[in-house]
Amino acid sequence: MSIPPKYADAKYVFLTDFDGTITLLDSNDHMVDTVGMGYAERRKINEEIINERIGFRDGFRTMMESVHRPFHEMEELVRRDVKLDPGFKEFYAYAKEHNVPVIVVSSGMTPIIRSIFANLIGEKDANEIEVISNDVNFTDPEKEGKTWELVYRHPDNTFGHDKSLSILPYRELPNPPLLFFAGDGISDMSAARHADVLFVKDKKDNDLATYCNNNKIGYHLFKDWTVPKQMLEDLISDHVLYRSWAAARPVSRLVDTMSAGAGEGAYSFSLTTFSPSGKLVQIEHALAAVGQGTTSLGIKATNAVVIATEKRAPSPLVDDAALEKVALVCPTIGIVYSGMSPDFRVLLAKARKMAQSYWKIYGEYPLTKILVQEIATIMQTATQSGGVRPYGVSLLVAGFDKATGPALFQVDPSGTYFMWKASAMGRNMTNAKTFLEKRYSDDISLEDAIHTAILTLKEGFEGQLTEKTLEIGIIGQATKGQVGAAEEQQPVFRRLSEQEIKD
Numbered sequence: 001m002s003i004p005p006k007y008a009d010a011k012y013v014f015l016t017d018f019d020g021t022i023t024l025l026d027s028n029d030h031m032v033d034t035v036g037m038g039y040a041e042r043r044k045i046n047e048e049i050i051n052e053r054i055g056f057r058d059g060f061r062t063m064m065e066s067v068h069r070p071f072h073e074m075e076e077l078v079r080r081d082v083k084l085d086p087g088f089k090e091f092y093a094y095a096k097e098h099n100v101p102v103i104v105v106s107s108g109m110t111p112i113i114r115s116i117f118a119n120l121i122g123e124k125d126a127n128e129i130e131v132i133s134n135d136v137n138f139t140d141p142e143k144e145g146k147t148w149e150l151v152y153r154h155p156d157n158t159f160g161h162d163k164s165l166s167i168l169p170y171r172e173l174p175n176p177p178l179l180f181f182a183g184d185g186i187s188d189m190s191a192a193r194h195a196d197v198l199f200v201k202d203k204k205d206n207d208l209a210t211y212c213n214n215n216k217i218g219y220h221l222f223k224d225w226t227v228p229k230q231m232l233e234d235l236i237s238d239h240v241l242y243r244s245w246a247a248a249r250p251v252s253r254l255v256d257t258m259s260a261g262a263g264e265g266a267y268s269f270s271l272t273t274f275s276p277s278g279k280l281v282q283i284e285h286a287l288a289a290v291g292q293g294t295t296s297l298g299i300k301a302t303n304a305v306v307i308a309t310e311k312r313a314p315s316p317l318v319d320d321a322a323l324e325k326v327a328l329v330c331p332t333i334g335i336v337y338s339g340m341s342p343d344f345r346v347l348l349a350k351a352r353k354m355a356q357s358y359w360k361i362y363g364e365y366p367l368t369k370i371l372v373q374e375i376a377t378i379m380q381t382a383t384q385s386g387g388v389r390p391y392g393v394s395l396l397v398a399g400f401d402k403a404t405g406p407a408l409f410q411v412d413p414s415g416t417y418f419m420w421k422a423s424a425m426g427r428n429m430t431n432a433k434t435f436l437e438k439r440y441s442d443d444i445s446l447e448d449a450i451h452t453a454i455l456t457l458k459e460g461f462e463g464q465l466t467e468k469t470l471e472i473g474i475i476g477q478a479t480k481g482q483v484g485a486a487e488e489q490q491p492v493f494r495r496l497s498e499q500e501i502k503d
């Protein structure tokens with residue numbers, strides 16, 4: 001293509017389809033539906049075109065040939081019924097004021113488009129806008145349009161009028177403008193691939209959106225022309241740096257990143273879709289929720305386990321007697337969390353139910369690991385199901401098993417779990433873990449473990465750490481009691497009272 005395009009020096013060029021994009025009703029569809037083959041038959045042809053079984057040129061001609069009415073009658077019909085999109089006038093005025101050329105590229109017939117335009121935006125603007133479209137030939141002997149036929153701009157091209165041919169010459173310029181294209185239907189399929197920024201009209205029977213989805217072409221849906229106008233405004237007032245993007249990046253990436261595309265951000269809204277780098281981003285967000293929660297920790301001593309957490313009422317008016325963050329699952333297992341308390345409550349209820357039904361079947365409470373596996377499964381399921389989100393909590397589970405003694409597990413939102421000697425989670429996790437690593441020894445006693453737990457929490461606590469702002473749960477030899485109907489005494493999980501913590 002050696003002829004330079006008309007607006008070679010422009011920064012932006014806005015190309016747009018006419019029917020159904022600038023107007024609310026497609027004039028050709030309207031003729032076909034009203035006096036031609038009708039809606040149902042026309043939709044069948046549309047389907048064939050979207051799926052590229054037939055070309056637009058042949059399909060569209062078949063539709064138009066089903067209209068056997070004088071041309072002026074059709075002109076009256078569409079002038080009467082076709083209305084302008086609400087935001088277009090303002091968009092056009094803005095574009096004109098800022099020297100952004102607007103070019104209408106259409107598969108419709110020039111006289112029809114001019115006629116509708118004059119009706120909708122006035123003769124002056126209608127004559128000013130550049131229209132590149134197909135034409136019409138009156139085939140009756142008097143040339144009055146009693147009979148007529150469509151004349152394609154590119155009769156040899158399968159599109160009849162290949163709209164991409166209005167875009168591509170700009171691409172070949174050494175400094176191409178940023179190319180916008182707005183469309184709504186099957187006639188826009190060829191142009192859709194070649195625009196920098198593609199707008200697809202949000203409407204019923206959205207053939208262009210279907211085509212773009214099938215072919216992984218990124219686009220912006222727009223309800224009306226206030227949307228493209230806003231984007232132009234942002235660009236021109238430099239709120240958005242698409243211009244520099246356009247220079248720095250391959251074009252398709254530009255479009256992708258702005259709508260549902262390859263950016264990591266786009267995947268963060270779908271839980272069940274991996275991002276290109278292999279992450280389930282929602283799980284990381286859930287971990288972030290845990291990271292904002294209050295600090296909790298657990299320490300396994302020689303013959304016991306301690307779990308502890310900060311307890312802070314959101315307001316001095318809240319009665320903290322009812323606040324409970326260290327909780328009993330069953331006599332042999334206790335649990336503490338960091339993250340979202342409602343999520344914890346749900347998991348706790350499930351864990352308790354599980355422990356009870358285990359007891360009903362086996363006459364004893366589950367091993368800590370068995371219970372942890374069940375909780376982890378529930379949490380994992382929430383990362384692999386539609387319509388749910390991961391649990392926003394991490395748990396520390398403390399238990400004492402008859403055969404193996406004390407056990408401490410951590411379960412995370414992804415459903416992974418580990419067995420720990422000591423662990424911390426929540427807001428001050430990193431410091432707390434470092435502190436625990438320094439203080440921990442394999443032969444730590446229960447007394448020492450409680451003391452270490454308090455010291456660790458003190459490290460990161462803003463304000464005075466007192467028995468009122470601290471919760472501790474323990475299980476071990478020192479907490480023996482009757483479990484269920486068992487004769488012998490076994491370690492039982494219990495929360496320390498405020499008085500005990502004080503001492």
Ligand SMILES: [Mg+2]
Pocket residue numbers: 017018019020021026183184185187
């Ligand atoms: Mg259209």
